[in-house]
Amino acid sequence: MSLVADTSVPASQPTWAGQLAESLRRFFLHRRWITFIVIGVVWQVTAMTANIGLFPTPITVIATSWQYVITGLFFSELGISMLRIILGFSAALLIGLIVGILMGSRRFWDEFFQDFVILGLSLPGLIYALLCVMVFGIGLTAPVMAIILATYPFVAVNIREGVKAIDKELLDMSRVYTVDRWRLVRQLILPSLLPFILAAIRVGFTVAWKVSVLTEVFGGDSGIGYQIRVDFASFKMRGVLGWGILFGMVMLAIEYGLLVPAEQHFARWRAKVKEVI
Amino acid sequence: MEAITATPVSSRLGWSDRLGQSLKRFILSPRWLAIVVALVVWQIYADYRDTRLIPTPIRVFTKLYEIVVSGLFFEELAASMVRIAIGFGAALLVGLIIGILMGSRDSWNDYLKDLVTFGLAMPGLIYALVAVLFFGLSLWAPVTAILATSYPFVAVNIREGVKAISKELLDMSRVYQVKRSKVVLQIILPSLLPFALAGFRLGFAIAWKASTLVELFGATNGIGWQIRASFDEFSVHGMLAWALLFGLVMLFIEYGILLPIERYFGRWRPKVKQVM
Amino acid sequence: MEATAISVRNLVKTYGDPGRELLVLDRISFDVATSSLVTIVGPSGSGKSTLLNVLAGLEPYKSGNVEIYSSAGGSKLGYVFQSSRLLPWLSIEDNLMFVRPQHVDKARHKERTQRYLKMVGLKNVGQKYPHQLSGGMQQRVGIARSLCVEPAVLLMDEPFSHLDELTAEQMRAELLQIWQATQRTIIFITHDLQEAVQLGDRLIMLDYQGHIFEDIKIDLPRPREFTDRAFVDFYADVVRRFHQMQAKRAEELTDSET
Numbered sequence: 001m002s003l004v005a006d007t008s009v010p011a012s013q014p015t016w017a018g019q020l021a022e023s024l025r026r027f028f029l030h031r032r033w034i035t036f037i038v039i040g041v042v043w044q045v046t047a048m049t050a051n052i053g054l055f056p057t058p059i060t061v062i063a064t065s066w067q068y069v070i071t072g073l074f075f076s077e078l079g080i081s082m083l084r085i086i087l088g089f090s091a092a093l094l095i096g097l098i099v100g101i102l103m104g105s106r107r108f109w110d111e112f113f114q115d116f117v118i119l120g121l122s123l124p125g126l127i128y129a130l131l132c133v134m135v136f137g138i139g140l141t142a143p144v145m146a147i148i149l150a151t152y153p154f155v156a157v158n159i160r161e162g163v164k165a166i167d168k169e170l171l172d173m174s175r176v177y178t179v180d181r182w183r184l185v186r187q188l189i190l191p192s193l194l195p196f197i198l199a200a201i202r203v204g205f206t207v208a209w210k211v212s213v214l215t216e217v218f219g220g221d222s223g224i225g226y227q228i229r230v231d232f233a234s235f236k237m238r239g240v241l242g243w244g245i246l247f248g249m250v251m252l253a254i255e256y257g258l259l260v261p262a263e264q265h266f267a268r269w270r271a272k273v274k275e276v277i
Numbered sequence: 278m279e280a281i282t283a284t285p286v287s288s289r290l291g292w293s294d295r296l297g298q299s300l301k302r303f304i305l306s307p308r309w310l311a312i313v314v315a316l317v318v319w320q321i322y323a324d325y326r327d328t329r330l331i332p333t334p335i336r337v338f339t340k341l342y343e344i345v346v347s348g349l350f351f352e353e354l355a356a357s358m359v360r361i362a363i364g365f366g367a368a369l370l371v372g373l374i375i376g377i378l379m380g381s382r383d384s385w386n387d388y389l390k391d392l393v394t395f396g397l398a399m400p401g402l403i404y405a406l407v408a409v410l411f412f413g414l415s416l417w418a419p420v421t422a423i424l425a426t427s428y429p430f431v432a433v434n435i436r437e438g439v440k441a442i443s444k445e446l447l448d449m450s451r452v453y454q455v456k457r458s459k460v461v462l463q464i465i466l467p468s469l470l471p472f473a474l475a476g477f478r479l480g481f482a483i484a485w486k487a488s489t490l491v492e493l494f495g496a497t498n499g500i501g502w503q504i505r506a507s508f509d510e511f512s513v514h515g516m517l518a519w520a521l522l523f524g525l526v527m528l529f530i531e532y533g534i535l536l537p538i539e540r541y542f543g544r545w546r547p548k549v550k551q552v553m
Numbered sequence: 554m555e556a557t558a559i560s561v562r563n564l565v566k567t568y569g570d571p572g573r574e575l576l577v578l579d580r581i582s583f584d585v586a587t588s589s590l591v592t593i594v595g596p597s598g599s600g601k602s603t604l605l606n607v608l609a610g611l612e613p614y615k616s617g618n619v620e621i622y623s624s625a626g627g628s629k630l631g632y633v634f635q636s637s638r639l640l641p642w643l644s645i646e647d648n649l650m651f652v653r654p655q656h657v658d659k660a661r662h663k664e665r666t667q668r669y670l671k672m673v674g675l676k677n678v679g680q681k682y683p684h685q686l687s688g689g690m691q692q693r694v695g696i697a698r699s700l701c702v703e704p705a706v707l708l709m710d711e712p713f714s715h716l717d718e719l720t721a722e723q724m725r726a727e728l729l730q731i732w733q734a735t736q737r738t739i740i741f742i743t744h745d746l747q748e749a750v751q752l753g754d755r756l757i758m759l760d761y762q763g764h765i766f767e768d769i770k771i772d773l774p775r776p777r778e779f780t781d782r783a784f785v786d787f788y789a790d791v792v793r794r795f796h797q798m799q800a801k802r803a804e805e806l807t808d809s810e811t
Contacts (some may be wrong), residue, residue: 036391079401112310122492123527134516172611175610175612176609176610177632179652206398217402247403273413
């Protein structure tokens, strides 16, 4: 028995693969290439003509990067660095999640952890890297500990905002309808938190990368940071720049190839995606 | 049970009552518990492991006290501040220009977006190393490194600020034929101010980190250099002391200077959200 | 048929710290018969939403007794809010499944969701997301949601106040049809006297002190239109009583100031 006339509404739910394809298309058909070309040309010309003997030309840098890739050095060192980062970041994520949830739900925990989080956010990852290298020496512990110390505050802050942003009206509604705890967590709390978790991952991962590389620079015997130090010590600027570019490319690939599509996929029920930090 | 059907009494508290309440909350705050727990854990861990590697809290704070009292802290701070002032000043200028360009026209946004993204993704380490390799121990090294590392953060915030300038207000000014200078002074600048401040705060924090990084590799004074010295001497308590001082300076600037300024200029706003 | 669905005795509700309390509901007592549609009106701040929240178990109360009688193992409450309160990341169908009571299995609840979505005129909307629906449609989903748990009591807190008048008028008519079809016990809160008189078969008026100022039976046949003389007279009488209540309040305020 229908008491009122029906109404129809259009649907629009893009897929993950669709998002990725769209991203790629927009990447390549773009004005950005003009900027790159301009910069590349200016750089090349300046390096060649002006008497800056020490500064490498873009071609030299690209060639060096290419070298590292072809010889497989890039991949082996990347693998080693990635291992450390994944270990450290996973731990940092877990700790940050716990602290963030605590801070977001109860005022007591908010005040308890507040100073640590603020201090953690203010100190540069550099300090954690140096400290951990000094205390833990060479090995896996130094980078992992440094990553944890430097990253968890960023995760905690984002998660805290997420917990505080959980819609109280929806919580009340669930209470009136006596929705059971498990369903509440799975269908209300986790989806609410998801954009914040993703933001936390994006920021946290950036920090984790940088700190990990720093530990490798100061106290490593392998990994991308170690390679950078080797080149630095030999005054091989094209090497340092080369690694820098490779490093930047990997980060961009992760950001735009993995994190952004993931974020848009999980937020497709929204009209727009807003990001905290 | 006494019942009142007028406004609840709590909204009629005087300022002295509220100050009292604030003080009470501050003193009874769990943060002291947290600090005590942290110090205890630290002490226990220091005793458990070789105390050469993990100094006791007392040792660190003694060293910290020495550094401050002897004036060394202020010398090194000044040296670093000079570099930051120049480098960040340049970053502000560059970031402002790029941000305004990117915010006003889509075409500029397309051209410049990657410079900014790349700048955000690139670790300050690379800039620091390259700058030191190229400029050696001169002032140019820190200045260029700081400039390169922090301008993207300023640019991004300015861009958001420009995009947020209300077209409605601008249209309204056009209808009333308001003078250009007035529009800039009373619409554009106030609109931009919160974003500029947010960019300043973030960029400044980044600038500090960048300068410390450069001083680590290519300087003979400054806080970063002191940290390097501690590292080379394997002085954990020294580094912790300098690290804490560094943190305190940053916190002081953030909460003592920047936040109050932001609140003052943003007091007509319900809330200010920081980009990045 | 005249069983009691809700029984409230000497309900007292306050806000604030002990010693400095604000009295919101002052010894409220009333019973609600099953299948009746009771409207509760009062000025802003008279505690009508609070009363509903107490009935719903969302807020505690200081003293008194509140009983909601439901069949053994049945759901007690459905609630329609002022804003739709739909989970934005779930489809409409999933939103309705979200409130499935423990004692109802999935298949049976699914059948109910489809039945009630059809009843509110949203048969094909199950796979859409809330942001794709208009405000009125979202409210209808909220109503369907409250119906599909087949509650003993249906609470509605100014459900049409955020809609434009035309849509609201339509929704009122639909609500009456749904009520007559399902015979649910409904408590309907509103600040709109006209809405209250048009909908309810009983009207409870709260005053500024948290008392029940009036408790009126409305025996008029439906639909109640302004073309119907009896309705107009009745409505005028209710308005008069409402003004009496406001006048009394003004008197008290000036008294307390002298």
